[in-house]
Amino acid sequence: MFKITFEFHGQLLRLAGxxxxxxxxxxxxxxxxxxxxxxxxxxxxxxxxxxxxxxxGERLVLRRERLDADCRIALLPPxxxx
Amino acid sequence: xTTSTDPDRIQSVPLQLDSLLAEDCHPECGGxxxxxxxxxxxxxxxxxxxxxxxxxxxxxxKQIREIEQAVAAKYGVPYLRVLHRVGPLxxxxxxxxxxxxxxxRAEAFAACKAAVDRVKHEVPIWKEEFYADGTSAFVEGCxxxxxDEEPHRHAAGAYHDHEHHHAR
Numbered sequence: 001m002f003k004i005t006f007e008f009h010g011q012l013l014r015l016a017g018x019x020x021x022x023x024x025x026x027x028x029x030x031x032x033x034x035x036x037x038x039x040x041x042x043x044x045x046x047x048x049x050x051x052x053x054x055x056x057g058e059r060l061v062l063r064r065e066r067l068d069a070d071c072r073i074a075l076l077p078p079x080x081x082x
Numbered sequence: 083x084t085t086s087t088d089p090d091r092i093q094s095v096p097l098q099l100d101s102l103l104a105e106d107c108h109p110e111c112g113g114x115x116x117x118x119x120x121x122x123x124x125x126x127x128x129x130x131x132x133x134x135x136x137x138x139x140x141x142x143x144k145q146i147r148e149i150e151q152a153v154a155a156k157y158g159v160p161y162l163r164v165l166h167r168v169g170p171l172x173x174x175x176x177x178x179x180x181x182x183x184x185x186x187r188a189e190a191f192a193a194c195k196a197a198v199d200r201v202k203h204e205v206p207i208w209k210e211e212f213y214a215d216g217t218s219a220f221v222e223g224c225x226x227x228x229x230d231e232e233p234h235r236h237a238a239g240a241y242h243d244h245e246h247h248h249a250r
Contacts, residue, residue, distance in 0.1 A: 009138050010208035011220040053206070053227040058140040062229045074138050074206075080223030081135065081166055081207025082119050082178050082198060 001026055002070050004034050008045075010077040012052070015044045028068035031061055045075075052077050091146035092137050092207075094169045102181045108160050111183040115190035117198050119178040121171050125221070129214040135168045135177060138206040142166070149200045157193040159184045164197050166207055 005022040013019065023037055031054060039046035053076040054061045061073065089101065103114075121133050146164050154162040161183035171177060180198045184190035201207075202224075209221045 009136065009206065011210075014220075051225045051227065053225070055138065055141050055206075058144045060141070060228050064229070074141070076138055076141070076206045076226060077208070077220075078223035078225045079204070079206050080202070080209045080221040081137070081205055082202035082209075 002068065004067060004070070005072045006038055007072055007074045009074060010079075012045060012048060012075055012077050015048065016042055017044075025067075028066050030063065031065050031067060031073070032063040034067055034073075035063070048077055049075070089163075089165060090143065091164060092139050092142050092166055092168055094167070097165050097167050097176050097179050099176075099179060102163055102165070102179060108183050111160060111185055111190075113182075113184045113187035113190035115180075115182045115184075115187070115194040117178070117180040117194050118176050119198070121173050121175050121177060123173045125211055128211075130173070130211050131214055132173065132212050133171045133177070134210045134212070135166070135171065136208050136210070137166070137168050139168075142205050142207055145205045146201060149197055149204065153193050153197045153200065154182075157182075157184065157189045157196070159189055159193040162193055162197055164201055166201065166205070168207070 001024055003022050003024050005020050007020050008016045008018065021038065021042055023034065023041065025034070035049050039049050055074045055076060056071055123130050146166070150162045150164060153159070159182050161181070164178065164180045166178045167176065178198065178201065180194050182190045182193040182197070184193065204226055206226065208223070210218055211221060212218045
Protein backbone atom coordinates (compact mmCIF):
# COMPACT_ATOMS: atom_id res chain seq x y z
CA MET A 1 0.00 0.00 0.00
CA PHE A 2 1.16 3.55 -0.69
CA LYS A 3 -0.25 6.99 -0.15
CA ILE A 4 -0.67 9.98 -2.44
CA THR A 5 -1.11 13.35 -0.81
CA PHE A 6 -2.77 15.93 -3.02
CA GLU A 7 -1.88 19.52 -2.25
CA PHE A 8 -4.45 22.17 -3.17
CA HIS A 9 -3.70 25.61 -4.58
CA GLY A 10 -5.67 28.63 -5.74
CA GLN A 11 -9.40 28.17 -5.78
CA LEU A 12 -9.02 24.47 -5.00
CA LEU A 13 -8.24 25.43 -1.42
CA ARG A 14 -11.64 27.05 -1.13
CA LEU A 15 -13.45 24.27 -2.92
CA ALA A 16 -11.87 21.51 -0.85
CA GLY A 17 -11.94 23.38 2.42
CA UNK A 18 -8.54 21.90 3.24
CA UNK A 19 -4.93 22.21 2.20
CA UNK A 20 -4.37 18.54 1.40
CA UNK A 21 -6.12 15.22 0.94
CA UNK A 22 -4.35 11.87 1.26
CA UNK A 23 -5.58 8.76 -0.52
CA UNK A 24 -4.32 5.18 -0.13
CA UNK A 25 -3.82 2.74 -3.00
CA UNK A 26 -3.12 -0.99 -2.95
CA UNK A 27 -1.63 -1.18 -6.44
CA UNK A 28 0.14 1.16 -8.86
CA UNK A 29 -2.13 3.66 -10.57
CA UNK A 30 -1.82 6.24 -13.28
CA UNK A 31 -2.13 9.86 -12.28
CA UNK A 32 -5.40 9.93 -14.21
CA UNK A 33 -6.75 7.08 -12.09
CA UNK A 34 -5.60 8.71 -8.88
CA UNK A 35 -7.32 11.95 -9.87
CA UNK A 36 -10.48 10.08 -10.67
CA UNK A 37 -10.45 8.64 -7.17
CA UNK A 38 -9.85 12.10 -5.73
CA UNK A 39 -12.84 13.43 -7.67
CA UNK A 40 -15.02 10.70 -6.18
CA UNK A 41 -13.77 11.34 -2.65
CA UNK A 42 -13.97 15.14 -2.90
CA UNK A 43 -16.79 15.83 -5.36
CA UNK A 44 -16.41 19.58 -4.86
CA UNK A 45 -13.17 19.33 -6.86
CA UNK A 46 -14.36 17.02 -9.61
CA UNK A 47 -15.33 19.68 -12.15
CA UNK A 48 -11.99 21.45 -11.78
CA UNK A 49 -9.64 18.49 -11.99
CA UNK A 50 -9.58 18.30 -15.80
CA UNK A 51 -8.21 21.83 -15.91
CA UNK A 52 -5.49 21.26 -13.33
CA UNK A 53 -1.83 20.65 -13.97
CA UNK A 54 -0.08 18.36 -11.51
CA UNK A 55 3.43 18.69 -10.14
CA UNK A 56 5.77 16.72 -7.96
CA GLY A 57 8.32 19.17 -6.66
CA GLU A 58 9.30 21.32 -9.62
CA ARG A 59 8.33 18.72 -12.22
CA LEU A 60 5.02 18.65 -14.07
CA VAL A 61 3.48 15.18 -14.16
CA LEU A 62 1.44 13.80 -17.04
CA ARG A 63 -1.84 11.96 -16.60
CA ARG A 64 -0.40 8.74 -18.05
CA GLU A 65 2.48 8.54 -15.56
CA ARG A 66 2.39 5.62 -13.14
CA LEU A 67 2.49 6.16 -9.41
CA ASP A 68 3.61 3.33 -7.15
CA ALA A 69 5.14 4.95 -4.06
CA ASP A 70 4.29 7.59 -1.49
CA CYS A 71 4.31 11.02 -3.06
CA ARG A 72 2.95 14.53 -2.76
CA ILE A 73 1.24 15.99 -5.80
CA ALA A 74 0.47 19.68 -6.15
CA LEU A 75 -2.77 20.37 -8.00
CA LEU A 76 -2.46 23.57 -10.01
CA PRO A 77 -5.68 25.13 -11.32
CA PRO A 78 -5.67 27.69 -14.16
CA UNK A 79 -3.16 30.41 -13.38
CA UNK A 80 -3.63 34.16 -13.28
CA UNK A 81 -0.59 36.01 -12.08
CA UNK A 82 0.66 39.40 -13.08
CA UNK B 83 17.28 33.15 -0.13
CA THR B 84 17.44 36.52 -1.80
CA THR B 85 20.78 37.87 -2.94
CA SER B 86 21.67 40.98 -4.86
CA THR B 87 22.66 38.96 -7.90
CA ASP B 88 20.07 36.21 -7.99
CA PRO B 89 16.96 37.16 -6.06
CA ASP B 90 14.03 34.83 -5.51
CA ARG B 91 11.60 35.37 -8.36
CA ILE B 92 8.67 34.84 -6.01
CA GLN B 93 8.79 37.17 -3.03
CA SER B 94 6.46 37.75 -0.11
CA VAL B 95 7.85 41.20 0.70
CA PRO B 96 7.47 44.44 -1.27
CA LEU B 97 9.50 44.17 -4.49
CA GLN B 98 12.62 46.29 -4.60
CA LEU B 99 13.29 48.01 -7.90
CA ASP B 100 16.62 49.56 -7.00
CA SER B 101 18.40 46.23 -6.88
CA LEU B 102 17.12 45.33 -10.34
CA LEU B 103 18.32 48.59 -11.80
CA ALA B 104 21.63 48.63 -10.00
CA GLU B 105 22.82 45.09 -10.38
CA ASP B 106 24.99 43.96 -13.24
CA CYS B 107 26.70 46.21 -15.68
CA HIS B 108 26.03 45.97 -19.37
CA PRO B 109 27.90 48.73 -21.14
CA GLU B 110 26.82 47.28 -24.46
CA CYS B 111 23.17 47.98 -23.59
CA GLY B 112 21.63 51.31 -24.50
CA GLY B 113 18.07 50.37 -23.66
CA UNK B 114 16.40 49.44 -20.40
CA UNK B 115 12.71 48.56 -20.46
CA UNK B 116 10.80 48.33 -17.21
CA UNK B 117 7.30 47.04 -16.63
CA UNK B 118 5.59 47.33 -13.27
CA UNK B 119 2.20 45.74 -12.75
CA UNK B 120 0.25 47.36 -9.95
CA UNK B 121 -2.96 46.45 -8.16
CA UNK B 122 -6.08 48.00 -9.71
CA UNK B 123 -9.07 49.11 -7.68
CA UNK B 124 -11.61 47.56 -10.04
CA UNK B 125 -12.33 44.44 -12.08
CA UNK B 126 -15.23 43.92 -14.47
CA UNK B 127 -16.95 46.95 -13.01
CA UNK B 128 -16.64 45.81 -9.42
CA UNK B 129 -14.68 47.83 -6.87
CA UNK B 130 -11.68 45.88 -5.62
CA UNK B 131 -10.37 46.57 -2.12
CA UNK B 132 -7.27 44.38 -2.15
CA UNK B 133 -5.70 41.28 -3.65
CA UNK B 134 -3.98 38.16 -2.47
CA UNK B 135 -1.49 36.37 -4.68
CA UNK B 136 -0.41 32.82 -3.99
CA UNK B 137 2.03 30.63 -5.89
CA UNK B 138 3.32 27.11 -6.09
CA UNK B 139 6.84 28.31 -5.49
CA UNK B 140 8.93 25.25 -6.45
CA UNK B 141 7.63 25.31 -10.01
CA UNK B 142 7.07 29.06 -10.26
CA UNK B 143 10.69 29.83 -9.41
CA LYS B 144 11.93 27.35 -11.99
CA GLN B 145 9.53 28.49 -14.70
CA ILE B 146 10.25 32.20 -14.31
CA ARG B 147 13.97 31.49 -14.66
CA GLU B 148 13.31 29.36 -17.75
CA ILE B 149 11.14 32.09 -19.25
CA GLU B 150 13.84 34.66 -18.62
CA GLN B 151 16.42 32.49 -20.36
CA ALA B 152 14.21 31.61 -23.31
CA VAL B 153 12.98 35.15 -23.93
CA ALA B 154 16.43 36.63 -23.48
CA ALA B 155 17.82 34.19 -26.04
CA LYS B 156 14.98 34.81 -28.48
CA TYR B 157 15.42 38.57 -28.46
CA GLY B 158 19.16 38.70 -27.91
CA VAL B 159 18.77 40.46 -24.59
CA PRO B 160 21.75 40.26 -22.22
CA TYR B 161 19.72 40.91 -19.08
CA LEU B 162 16.15 39.99 -18.24
CA ARG B 163 14.68 39.64 -14.78
CA VAL B 164 11.12 39.09 -13.53
CA LEU B 165 10.01 39.29 -9.92
CA HIS B 166 6.50 38.47 -8.72
CA ARG B 167 5.00 39.29 -5.36
CA VAL B 168 2.83 36.95 -3.31
CA GLY B 169 0.73 37.54 -0.20
CA PRO B 170 -1.79 40.28 0.53
CA LEU B 171 -1.44 43.42 -1.61
CA UNK B 172 -3.13 46.78 -1.32
CA UNK B 173 -4.35 48.93 -4.18
CA UNK B 174 -1.39 50.49 -6.00
CA UNK B 175 1.20 48.03 -4.73
CA UNK B 176 3.53 46.43 -7.27
CA UNK B 177 2.69 42.82 -8.11
CA UNK B 178 5.29 42.24 -10.81
CA UNK B 179 8.46 43.85 -12.09
CA UNK B 180 10.17 43.01 -15.34
CA UNK B 181 13.43 44.62 -16.38
CA UNK B 182 15.09 44.02 -19.75
CA UNK B 183 18.39 45.49 -20.90
CA UNK B 184 19.33 45.36 -24.55
CA UNK B 185 21.61 47.12 -27.01
CA UNK B 186 18.58 48.96 -28.43
CA ARG B 187 15.13 49.82 -27.15
CA ALA B 188 13.17 47.64 -29.58
CA GLU B 189 14.58 44.37 -28.20
CA ALA B 190 14.26 45.63 -24.64
CA PHE B 191 10.57 46.48 -25.08
CA ALA B 192 9.83 43.26 -26.95
CA ALA B 193 11.57 41.06 -24.40
CA CYS B 194 9.90 42.82 -21.50
CA LYS B 195 6.46 42.34 -23.01
CA ALA B 196 7.07 38.72 -23.98
CA ALA B 197 8.39 37.80 -20.54
CA VAL B 198 5.46 39.38 -18.72
CA ASP B 199 2.95 37.73 -21.06
CA ARG B 200 4.50 34.32 -20.51
CA VAL B 201 4.68 34.69 -16.74
CA LYS B 202 1.03 35.68 -16.61
CA HIS B 203 -0.04 32.75 -18.79
CA GLU B 204 2.26 29.94 -17.71
CA VAL B 205 3.48 30.30 -14.13
CA PRO B 206 1.51 28.80 -11.23
CA ILE B 207 0.44 32.01 -9.55
CA TRP B 208 -3.13 32.81 -8.54
CA LYS B 209 -4.86 36.09 -7.85
CA GLU B 210 -7.77 36.39 -5.48
CA GLU B 211 -9.67 39.66 -5.53
CA PHE B 212 -11.55 40.98 -2.51
CA TYR B 213 -14.49 43.20 -3.37
CA ALA B 214 -16.22 46.06 -1.64
CA ASP B 215 -19.36 43.96 -1.15
CA GLY B 216 -17.45 41.53 1.08
CA THR B 217 -17.12 38.78 -1.50
CA SER B 218 -13.96 37.49 -3.14
CA ALA B 219 -13.08 35.51 -6.26
CA PHE B 220 -10.11 34.00 -8.01
CA VAL B 221 -9.42 35.61 -11.36
CA GLU B 222 -10.16 33.22 -14.23
CA GLY B 223 -6.86 32.10 -15.64
CA CYS B 224 -5.04 29.91 -18.12
CA UNK B 225 -4.90 26.13 -17.95
CA UNK B 226 -1.27 24.98 -17.73
CA UNK B 227 -1.91 21.24 -17.88
CA UNK B 228 0.83 19.94 -20.22
CA UNK B 229 -1.22 17.06 -21.60
CA ASP B 230 -4.45 18.97 -21.90
CA GLU B 231 -6.34 17.77 -24.95
CA GLU B 232 -7.32 21.36 -25.56
CA PRO B 233 -4.19 23.35 -24.69
CA HIS B 234 -4.37 26.74 -23.13
CA ARG B 235 -8.02 26.58 -22.29
CA HIS B 236 -9.45 29.30 -20.12
CA ALA B 237 -11.34 28.29 -17.05
CA ALA B 238 -14.43 29.83 -18.59
CA GLY B 239 -13.98 27.71 -21.72
CA ALA B 240 -12.88 30.58 -23.95
CA TYR B 241 -9.76 30.34 -26.07
CA HIS B 242 -7.15 32.98 -26.64
CA ASP B 243 -3.64 33.38 -27.92
CA HIS B 244 -0.67 34.92 -26.23
CA GLU B 245 -1.11 38.20 -28.00
CA HIS B 246 -4.33 38.81 -26.17
CA HIS B 247 -3.53 40.60 -22.98
CA HIS B 248 -5.00 40.51 -19.58
CA ALA B 249 -5.30 44.19 -18.96
CA ARG B 250 -3.07 45.84 -16.50
